[in-house]
Amino acid sequence: MTKINSNYLKLQGSYLFAHIAKQINAFLAKNPNADIIRLGIGDVTLPITKTVLDAMHSAVDEMGKKESFRGYGPEQGYDFLINTIIENDYTPRSIQFSKEEVFVSDGAKCDVGNIQELFSTDSIVAICDPVYPVYLDSNVMAGRTGEIKDNGYFDKIVYLPTNKENGFSPSLPDTNVNLIYLCSPNNPTGTALTKEELKKWIDYATKNKAIILYDAAYREYITDETLPKSIYEVEGAKKVAIEFNSFSKTAGFTGVRCAYTVVPKELEAYTDKGELYSVNKLWNRRQTTKFNGVPYIVQKAAEAVYSPQGKKETKELIEYYMTNAKIITDGLTNAGYEVYGGVNAPYIWWKLPAGIKSIDFLDILLEKCHVVGTPGSGFGPEGEGYFRLTAFGDRDRTIEAVKRITSTKFV
Numbered sequence: 001m002t003k004i005n006s007n008y009l010k011l012q013g014s015y016l017f018a019h020i021a022k023q024i025n026a027f028l029a030k031n032p033n034a035d036i037i038r039l040g041i042g043d044v045t046l047p048i049t050k051t052v053l054d055a056m057h058s059a060v061d062e063m064g065k066k067e068s069f070r071g072y073g074p075e076q077g078y079d080f081l082i083n084t085i086i087e088n089d090y091t092p093r094s095i096q097f098s099k100e101e102v103f104v105s106d107g108a109k110c111d112v113g114n115i116q117e118l119f120s121t122d123s124i125v126a127i128c129d130p131v132y133p134v135y136l137d138s139n140v141m142a143g144r145t146g147e148i149k150d151n152g153y154f155d156k157i158v159y160l161p162t163n164k165e166n167g168f169s170p171s172l173p174d175t176n177v178n179l180i181y182l183c184s185p186n187n188p189t190g191t192a193l194t195k196e197e198l199k200k201w202i203d204y205a206t207k208n209k210a211i212i213l214y215d216a217a218y219r220e221y222i223t224d225e226t227l228p229k230s231i232y233e234v235e236g237a238k239k240v241a242i243e244f245n246s247f248s249k250t251a252g253f254t255g256v257r258c259a260y261t262v263v264p265k266e267l268e269a270y271t272d273k274g275e276l277y278s279v280n281k282l283w284n285r286r287q288t289t290k291f292n293g294v295p296y297i298v299q300k301a302a303e304a305v306y307s308p309q310g311k312k313e314t315k316e317l318i319e320y321y322m323t324n325a326k327i328i329t330d331g332l333t334n335a336g337y338e339v340y341g342g343v344n345a346p347y348i349w350w351k352l353p354a355g356i357k358s359i360d361f362l363d364i365l366l367e368k369c370h371v372v373g374t375p376g377s378g379f380g381p382e383g384e385g386y387f388r389l390t391a392f393g394d395r396d397r398t399i400e401a402v403k404r405i406t407s408t409k410f411v
């Protein structure tokens with residue numbers, strides 16, 4: 001008899017965005033001519049920029065010639081990309097990394113989901129609430145939680161409320177936790193942590209021998225120059241934090257797939273015997289065993305993101321989406337709604353009229369406006385009463401969605 005991993009049975013019915021896709025399909029089956037505007041999943045809509053595409057094309061040509069063809073690449077990524085990442089994302093911020101500390105991968109989602117494998121199954125996990133569901137679900141799968149309770153909280157997880165009452169900056173746990181997931185700018189609230197707030201977490205992690213898993217996938221959307229784009233801008237972070245970055249939202253790579261994770265050599269955790277062990281060594285061991293690297297073609301494309309012209313084009317992409325964010329924020333605010341985010345992140349966190357459950361609002365918005373968004377409760381119990389809209393849509397469709405929403409009465 002083959003038994004399943006019964007931890008999977010503790011999960012909610014389906015992954016959040018799979019559930020939304022199912023709802024849309026059901027609606028379309030009944031209303032085949034509905035002109036639906038999708039502001040649900042944070043998927044980019046602008047094409048890959050010219051400079052990046054040119055690099056991809058020439059890499060494709062290289063693969064077609066015997067003298068420049070490449071088979072398996074290094075699992076950790078090619079040096080040309082790793083060095084470019086360090087030179088552009090860290091050196092200008094006076095942060096030094098050696099190439100062994102940066103691991104190129106096919107997505108921040110995979111890395112934030114896989115990283116927990118390195119840590120003991122009895123590790124106590126703290127997550128912001130609301131937050132990107134992968135952190136919680138991957139730990140449920142690994143057996144670090146109990147069952148989900150009636151109030152929507154999983155047993156054994158330490159939830160860190162991240163709400164308007166605390167300015168979307170979670171307080172430190174009053175218990176000892178081992179793994180802390182932080183996401184800044186936060187998905188879904190669209191708010192970013194300051195250096196002072198990060199310092200508080202770094203000090204907590206140092207004191208409690210905890211590790212921070214810092215998801216910075218949206219960092220290029222930060223417009224406030226006083227806010228940190230990397231946790232390593234804050235002293236002490238190298239000893240306690242792993243950072244996840246992605247080209248998905250920065251350069252339109254959601255379909256191309258490329259990301260990178262920084263695991264500093266200084267970061268250590270404990271063996272069963274209480275001895276310190278390098279987390280970098282473990283991640284390298286994990287990646288070389290289970291991952292065969294990102295395609296050369298994709299890594300050449302990612303390298304081109306950092307060329308002067310690539311940077312200019314990427315900046316334009318981000319400005320386009322952030323203009324969408326402003327259109328949504330201004331439209332909803334002028335219509336009398338309370339909204340958060342949208343300034344340092346491409347997500348708008350919309351406070352729903354009192355009494356409407358966010359999962360019901362998914363259907364209401366679809367029925368009344370033919371617009372798709374993401375229910376706040378899908379990101380955690382504290383997300384109830386909120387709804388997330390993405391700024392990654394097409395400009396005209398975003399304007400149209402705001403027009404439809406603001407001309408509709410929901411109560």
Ligand code: MLT
Pocket residue numbers: 040041042043109132187
């Ligand atoms: C989201 O909508 O939250 C993101 O697109 C999901 C992801 O990046 O995996």
